[in-house]
Amino acid sequence: MRKYRFPLFMLPALVLASCQSTDEEWFLEDFGWSDSEETTEAMETAAPDPTPTAPDLDEVTALTPAQDPINQAGLVNQRAELELHQAKTSLLSEQFVVLADNAFQRGDYKGAAMLYADALDLDPDSRASRDGLRRCEQQLAGNAWDVDSAEDRITQEQMRRANRRIHVSALVRDGDSAMAAGDFDTAVSAYQTAEMALRTSPSLAAGSLDYNLVSSKLTGASQARSDYIAARRDAEKAAAELEAQATRDARNNYLSNRVRSLFQDANRYFTRGKYTDAVRVLDALLELDPVNKEALDLRLVANAAWHATRQRDTDTSFRQQWKATFDELRTMAIPPKNIIEHDIDYWRETVLKRDSLDKMVSAAEVDPGEAAIAELLASTRIEARFENTIEEIADNLAAYTRVNFVVSRAVREDMDEDVKTINLSFSRPMPVAQILSIIEDMTQGQLRFVIRNGVVNVLTAEEAVGGNILNKYEVRDIVRPIQDFVGIDVNLAPSGGIELIEEELPEREAKVLSEDDLLAAIQENIEPDSWDDTATVTIENGTLIVNAPPATQDRIKSLLGDLRLSSNIMVEIKVSFLKVEDSFLQDIGVDFRGLGNDSTSGIAGKGDDFVFDDFGTDPGSPGAPGTLGTGNDSGMYFREASDNVNIIARTENLYDSGLGNEDGLVGSGGLSLQYTFLDDTQLNMVLRAVEKSVRREVLTEATLTVSNTQRATLTVANQVSYVGDFDVEIAQAAAIADPIVRIARDGVYLDVRPVVSADRRFTYIDVRPTVATLVRPIPSFQTSLGTGSPVTMQLPELKLQKIATRVMIPDGGTLLLGGMKIINQQNLESGIPLLNRIPILSFFFSRKGEYESYQKLIILLSARIIVPEEFEPSAEPGSAR
Template sequence: MHKRYTLIATFVCLCVIAGLGSRWGNAHEHTSADQFAQALELQNSGDLEEAKKMLLAVDPADLDKDQRVRLWQTIKAVDQRLVGQTDPAQLLDQAERQVEEGRLIEAARDYHRLASHKRASPAQRREAKARHAELSKSVLPVLRARLDEAEVDRKAGRYADAERKLETIATTGVDLGFFDNRRLKQQQAGIAGHHEQMSVMAVSAGQGDEGEVPRVEGDAEYAVEIDVAQPDRPRAADPEPAPRPEPVIEKAPDPVVEAPPAKDPTPRVEDMLGDDVELITEGGVVQVETRPAAPAAPAAKDEAPARQPVVEPVPVVEISEPTPVRIIEEPVVIESASAPAVPDLIERLKKLEAQRRLSEGRQAELRKEYAVARRKFEKAAELDPASEEVQAALERAKARGTTASGPRNVLDRQIQQEGLERQNVYAEFEQLMKQASDLLVKRSFNQAQEAVQQAKSVLDSRQSILPQEDYRNRRNRAEVLDAEIDARQRETEAKQMLEVEEAKAQAERELREKEEMDRDREVDRLLRRAIEFQMELRFDDALAAVNQALFRDPNNEAAMALKSMIEIHQQTDLTRRMREERAMQVTRHSTENLEATIPPTEIMVYPTDWVRITRDRWLASGEDSADTRINNEVKLKLRKPIPINFDANPLLSVIEFFRTTTGVNFYVNWNALRDDASVDEETPITLTLSDIPASDALDLVLRQISTDVEPVQYSIIKGIVQVSTKRELTTTTVIRSHNIRDLLIQVPDFRNAPEFDLNSALSNTSSGGSGGGSSSGGGSSGGGSSSGGGGGGSGGSINVFGDSDSDDEEEDLLTREELVENISELIRSNVGDPDEWLAAGGEVSSLTELNGTLIVKTTPDSHIEVEKLLAELRQQRALQISVEARFLLVDQNFLEEVGADVDIIVDTGSNFGPLVISQDSFGITGSPSTGLPGSFLAATGGDAAAAAGEAGDALEGLTTGSGRALDLSVSYLDDIAVNLLVRATQAHRRSISLTAPRLTLMNGQRAFVLVAQQITFISDVEPVSDGIGFDPTLSVVSSGAVLEVEATVSADRRYVTLTTEPRLARVNQPIRRIPQTGVFNIDEILGDDNQDGGADQGSVLLSTFIEAPEIEITEIKSTISVPDKGTLLMGGQRLVGEIEVEAGVPVLSKVPLLNRIFTNRSSVKDERTLLILIKPTIIIQSEQEDQNFPGLRENPEEYGLDSRFTY
């Protein structure tokens, strides 16, 4: 009785437990929606971590289609928000750790996220961008390779793999380059298009029993870990359902089943598939991809267990805990050449879905969810009613459902439980063995051995519940398969090793052949390129190409021959180019020499590129100028004339008027005006003017409101016209430098002009003779020019023009320090208030000189005054004077001579001599001379011709050998002899000679110009003691012109005051010689040593000469005032000589007609006029510049210069 009650109590407990389990399973199905709703509430409240955990725990299979879509969208949104809420510092540390661990792609992704993180600081973003740029170079090859892999996966239909890889590439933020970025976008667009196509197909297919689960992005192969009951680990009661584990993804090969072609496609294939199966179609290939489902009880899908008698389950109290078993589901890929779906394909898809439902049902059985398992088995039976395995599972589920409510004893339940466990062990064992066999066929030996070991482990772990015979048989099968795998592996490895060695040798041979072919192609390309360079005369490039070819093939004979040919050609071309360059340079020098022979007609010639020079110089000096560009623009605006009509207008409105009419910014310091000058905005101004510059009008306005104590002024500072009191304006000081080097140069006076007289010539003497010489310069081999240091005469460094007073000139010049002090004192005295300078005890302005630069610290207005003062000094020094002196000599000579000479000799024939009648008056009229140089008759008279110089030479060309133009001689010889001689000469000559020395000098300077010829002559001789000969003394005389001038420009620059001394000297040629005679006693010279017997050797008379030059000097000294470019006759001389001579026989010379025979006439008239003219020309640089470049100073914009350059 007690035993019966015990059994009843046990049965009731089991029923209660079974009922609770069934209720729990039903509750579990409804709890997923509640968990999803709770996760949404956690997301809205901001608890993202907990929300994500709960979202991952939700079973998508228990949700409808819309909820599943929203579930995955919510998970993605939570992930994005979690990334945004991540601490930037933590994200940075995480990226650095990933770099240290070598996970560069993950590090690049985190750096990219940090660079766009909202809460990241600018420094963190900069660091992230820098690190990301560094990593981009390292991961770029890997990402490009992964992009290629993704493309291969997509073409093979593995869209999940491709999408995951593309997502990894996109999240790194690395720039792949133009073409790879475009490839990435194309790949992503292709996958997006595939998803859209699948969505359309899913909508057209309709929904299944439990709705359609959205596709999970991931690999096409999934491995799901499930639990199998372990009998050796009992537990007291049913455990609470644990969260569903994440699916473990494993790679598995894609089996391909070729489908026979079908003419008519079967519509709506998706209706025959389950909710967790997705059909993917691309390029004629149909791929069925399964999604990971919730963990289910393990079942070998290919195992078909034999039918056994139904064993009534016996309720037990203790139930073992499940152990995980891994089941790999492989996608089925059907290739079709004509249609994506056929009846055979549909049947296979049905069986696949049935196997999946069967697996899920077994997983539900392990979780004690028998109702769910039964529904799964029923669905599998509908899809594959012919499967015995499905029917057995369904019958077992129905039996469990019918027996769960009836009473069972413990033994029956234990037997039933063990039977179920044995079936699970057999199913798992067979599945692993089949998996090992498949892997063996695929030559995956390691994985096959692992599967065999897992099968052995399954048998060993459940050996207690298995029959010994079954255990041994299955164990032996596993051992045999393991041995076969090992043997096949060794055989395959040996074969592969041999193949690898052969392949390696073949690859090496092919590599060597390829390298040789590549080398030959590269050498051939380089040689062709070198020939092209040679044809283009680019020899350096050609040699570089040949050297590259020789580097790749040092023994290439063609390359070596080509290199030699190129080098020869290069040297030949270089020689040709050098000759052309030499000819060009010679031509350029000849052109420059020809250009240098062109005499200029202008006093000052500007270069043709003077505008460019001006622009460059002004731009270079613009930075150091006190008037900056903006200040000059303001000054130009203030120079424009404006009308003024103020009638007690307030000062504020007056300032506003100036601001409006000039367009210049004004700033008025009203505080300083009120406090110091008692001036405010309402101070009245009365002023009426017309067309007056705005600057002048502003000065007049400020004078009205100024007081003697505190004047009001304005200053242009940084382009703003600032109006304030003088005291306040002086508080703004700036430091600027002013170059005064040109003002420190002193213009010396040159006072050592030479004198043209014989006294000066005789004072510069030197004895030397042949090879001798004095200490003043050495001999000149008997005479000649003595410039330089090797001639007799002055020679060496001695000034031939006598002593100079250069020492006195240097004493008169100021020292550099004195000049600097004078300029500084001039600035302090004339710029600003003299009391404000530091040297005078002030505190506003200071001045210091350094290396020719004045460093001035003062107000901007004072700087402008300093520049104006220095500019005026430079303007005064910029005056130059060009002086031209003209020695104009005009000679006119006239000669007329007519005469006859008749001689009659009559032989009387008696004792008397012949009767001679002679008329000879030529001697009386033949030699008249005026004594002026150039006279004709003076030139015919022997030495007189030398006095006339060149005039005698000209005369000889005009007259006959007798010095007459016509000589007529007639003789009649008989008893009466008559001789008639007629002479007639008429000559006229006019000559003009001009000597015009020119000199340019500074205003107020004294200078001279010398153009002369130095002539040496023997001024004295001295007998040589103890010898026979003379020692000559040489002197130097100069012939030429000297112009010595001291010029000063008048204040109005219209006249020039000249103190000038022009001199002209000419040495008459030939130089007159005076004979000199000397007697030399031979005994005294040789010495009397009585060897000659006391005989007297006698004396020697030697003759020589000294020279007495005659100099014609023209000199004038005067101080005059001449207008600019005017000509003044300083002086001159006029010489006139006229002689008329007539001689003849008295009475007969008065008889007409006969007087021609008995009369001789001679008429000479000479005139010489010497004019000394002076012409000064004032050279003002600004005027010269304006003449050459009109408008450059007034309108520089016409020459491309800025208006600020006006001066």
């Protein structure tokens, strides 16, 4: 820092000058100008302040409006406040000086110095506080003043003056820039502040920083602002006059243009054959001009044309209906392709135009203005950063949305400030409607925002109650229970057995919610505090009757729609039993038997009738072969001429078990060849050869469509009656058999219960499919009752294929429930020892059979979720729905 040396005799004067505060210091400090070190350094390093060029007075007058009287009144108020502030600080400074004098007299120099310093801070012009502070410093340090400190004080004072002058110059430059940009309000404010600073501190004026020049700039800026306001007012007035004149001209030309337009519309409709529309347009024209002769004549012509067209359309419609009737009869036999089939024409012409029951019984009409306000609140997105009262928030939201917000008197005067003060901070933009809902939740319903009479009303909970409307909702599809159907367990009841008891399911209370549960859900979740006062809700005969405000009605309608999402779902379930079989059978053998006539019918056999009589009296039968086989006839006979040698032989190759399977292939049919040779040696040969193969696939599929969570059954079966038992009635030594007739069922049975998952992508299914096959003919047997003739009873045989399980299956997918594999392999051989091993000769003394069967049973489950809305036909192009 540069130091200046002064003679010693000037030290007291310099000290007094350094302790004096300039008359403009209080003003500049009150406006926020401080003597910080940063400001001092900036002043020392800054370039010399260029002298601002004052604009021409005429140019300023042309650009700036006149001085605003409101701003002049503001300056007077500021000056009065400054004078009052100075008087208060001077009085308080004097009180601190009195307290400091008392402390100095008591010898408390340190305390007195602090009090003098406080007084000097309040009033820098107080000479008493400065003298007292100097005395305290002398008493405490013994040397309170030196030349260096005085020089430093003078230098600081010069820097403060230069800093204040820079601030005033900056204000003038800001005003000049604002004038050049056309911001007259900013220019007037800057010039007013600079003028007041120069008026209160004339010592700041130097060079181009002149009070008169700044005052002339202020006058020019005020005049330019006034001219701008006047010019804008004149332009708005001229525009309003032009608009009014245009409205009058349009009103004058409306009638003639309207009549001309209606004539054109009537002509266009008549040309296109739309005579009804033409008559309607001409009627509207006659309402404007009842004596228009051309309109009257045209209406008579259009009316006559309409009658002729109506007669022609009636004839055409009769012919079309006649043809459509027979087309319908021809197409009724065609099976449907989809799960749900729609009559497209009927759907588009009738169903789509049908209003829902909720809409038809609604007692309230939606105000278009309120709907537009609600749409605007839902579409306007802002960042919610509030820590204000509800009145300030309402003003801000009104500025953002351009919708009027009206705060009721009860909210302004009666509601607690803690409730009205909202602290809300979100970093992402959100709709204003959502912000209002969050505020209602934060105040626990004490504040309500209600759209009414074209504005958003900010009301208390008591004031918001009102404006109720009565509406009715059809809820039978929600509260009425669906019927469950229990399937039967297919089986045969044995004689004297216990009959099966049918399963009984608990009765459902409702399809989705019962009436009490639905009322509780509404009252507990939608405006819980409003149902005890004016709003009411009840259910009568499946109709929900609600008397509540429109906002509550909308929430109830939304809740009912959500409940119906799951109740309208159906599931198509398919269970397939696929049986695959690949079987082969071969049986080849030669027997020597059958000589002579051993038959009671047909052609007599050749050869002598010699039989085996040395092997017992029971040679066997085809049903129960004995030692010799199925009989005692011979197959080869040799006798000498002297009858001394008789040789009888017989061969019959039998299997211990039957070849094949009754469910597959059996060894019947094929080639049967009998050859007889008669000579000294008689020979009868029987050749049996058969070969069979089969490959087949048998598919049994049951399909059932059922509502979600409902238990349903499908039965496609035959019922066969049979005599299963007898009741014996004894009377007068006679026994009478009273038959007991039972029922055997076979066919396809399906018992299912689907439950669709919440995301409607999977289905949980309790499934119990059954395929029952009754073996025919039904076996029977006879038994004796002891007396009288025997009775015949039947013993049916039932083959069952069934499974019971619970599975989860994706929508439209197929799941393998289970299955069974059956493999049957038989390789049988019967022959005479030794002879059946000799090539070629073994063919005549053996029988070989081979049977192979491969079977596989697969049970498949398919499920498809049906949402009726997805099957609706698409609307015609250009239609409203």
